[in-house]
Amino acid sequence: MQTKYWQLDKEKINSKILQQAAKIIKNDGLVAFPTETVYGLGANGLSENAVEKIYLAKGRPSDNPLILHIDDVSWLDVLARQVPLSARKLIERFWPGPLTVVLKKGGNIPELVTAGLDTIAIRMPNHPIALKLIEFAGVPVAAPSANLSGRPSPTTSQAVQEDLDGRIDAVISAGSANIGLESTVVDCTGEIPEILRPGSITKEQLELVVGNVAKCYDLNVKVPRSPGMKYRHYAPIAPLYIINFEVTDDALLKFFNQLLQEKRQVGVLANSRLLSVLPDDIVGLGGWHLEDDLDYIASNLYGWLRMFDEAKVDVVIAQGVKKEGLGQAIMNRMEKAAGLKFLSSETDLLGFFT
Numbered sequence: 001m002q003t004k005y006w007q008l009d010k011e012k013i014n015s016k017i018l019q020q021a022a023k024i025i026k027n028d029g030l031v032a033f034p035t036e037t038v039y040g041l042g043a044n045g046l047s048e049n050a051v052e053k054i055y056l057a058k059g060r061p062s063d064n065p066l067i068l069h070i071d072d073v074s075w076l077d078v079l080a081r082q083v084p085l086s087a088r089k090l091i092e093r094f095w096p097g098p099l100t101v102v103l104k105k106g107g108n109i110p111e112l113v114t115a116g117l118d119t120i121a122i123r124m125p126n127h128p129i130a131l132k133l134i135e136f137a138g139v140p141v142a143a144p145s146a147n148l149s150g151r152p153s154p155t156t157s158q159a160v161q162e163d164l165d166g167r168i169d170a171v172i173s174a175g176s177a178n179i180g181l182e183s184t185v186v187d188c189t190g191e192i193p194e195i196l197r198p199g200s201i202t203k204e205q206l207e208l209v210v211g212n213v214a215k216c217y218d219l220n221v222k223v224p225r226s227p228g229m230k231y232r233h234y235a236p237i238a239p240l241y242i243i244n245f246e247v248t249d250d251a252l253l254k255f256f257n258q259l260l261q262e263k264r265q266v267g268v269l270a271n272s273r274l275l276s277v278l279p280d281d282i283v284g285l286g287g288w289h290l291e292d293d294l295d296y297i298a299s300n301l302y303g304w305l306r307m308f309d310e311a312k313v314d315v316v317i318a319q320g321v322k323k324e325g326l327g328q329a330i331m332n333r334m335e336k337a338a339g340l341k342f343l344s345s346e347t348d349l350l351g352f353f354t
């Protein structure tokens with residue numbers, strides 16, 4: 001299939017083109033579109049046939065449910081059997097925005113959307129193009145991140161093109177997604193709201209609105225509560241290791257020099273202080289100014305991982321950040337990309353080569 005590309009300006013709504021894109025969705029086609037988190041791959045969320053195409057285009061396992069994107073809260077009572085007070089409060093505070101709520105599922109939603117679960121994930125994105133597209137489509141739009149399953153989520157339309165060109169009907173391009181990490185997913189069906197996937201809306205922010213909130217996204221757990229969290233995800237092709245301890249410049253220099261001596265193509269993610277002491281022959285570099293430049297890291301992380309693939313590095317060494325605030329979501333994605341491989345001491349650094 002020949003994929004159509006539209007370049008739009010986020011600030012100037014082009015109704016004519018968005019009507020055409022909406023028509024594709026109404027006709028069970030697939031349209032990738034920008035949101036404030038990452039680019040999504042949209043289809044009519046009420047059509048089994050359309051939703052099936054999403055799984056095929058992405059190569060996504062069919063037991064991983066989708067998020068329905070809406071432009072108006074009136075959809076809630078159609079899609080959900082019950083909207084508890086906690087969900088109402090969170091929606092009131094954070095929508096439109098990077099928050100997905102999981103609720104008890106209402107009637108008439110294709111089984112494929114929820115992968116057979118009795119709950120449904122819903123979000124209202126904070127992006128004028130996404131909202132207009134959903135409005136014109138006139139249906140809830142099922143939209144996973146617009147990447148091939150297993151690859152880092154796309155934060156630009158170029159990344160969508162790399163993965164899905166020829167596999168979907170159209171791509172609406174409108175610059176970079178500004179947050180860069182997927183929405184915070186919160187299950188509101190129980191006593192206490194539970195975070196199933198950390199995102200840019202943090203536990204602390206949620207707790208200011210609804211009191212106690214639980215974290216349910218430990219990557220070591222065998223059966224995660226959010227089905228998507230069990231898949232190797234967000235991963236660059238080369239193995240990624242996280243350095244999660246304070247290391248002396250001396251030890252680091254030795255480590256990197258040995259990697260280079262062994263003719264490894266090395267990619268590094270680190271703050272600028274650390275980057276400044278590295279040898280010059282590192283192939284791929286992703287860097288941030290200070291350790292606490294978290295917004296910058298979030299919006300660039302997936303781009304850096306894709307850049308490492310393109311540079312064909314054969315190992316990536318990443319410096320961890322503190323798991324505080326947005327650092328929780330950043331480390332969740334980094335740890336998934338690493339498959340929980342850590343370098344936690346100088347002994348680990350030395351042991352790397354044996």
Ligand code: TXA
Pocket residue numbers: 035037038039040041064065066067098100102114117119120121123125143144145146181182183185196197225226227228229
């Ligand atoms: O920011 C986002 O949420 C982006 C943009 C495009 O909106 N979308 C996104 O969708 O990240 P996706 O499909 O890549 O991730 C959806 C996550 C998966 O981890 C999935 O398992 C989880 O939400 N999920 C969906 N429905 C669920 C449900 N009923 N119960 C628990 N987890 C659910």
Ligand code: MG
Pocket residue numbers: 144145153
């Ligand atoms: Mg995804």
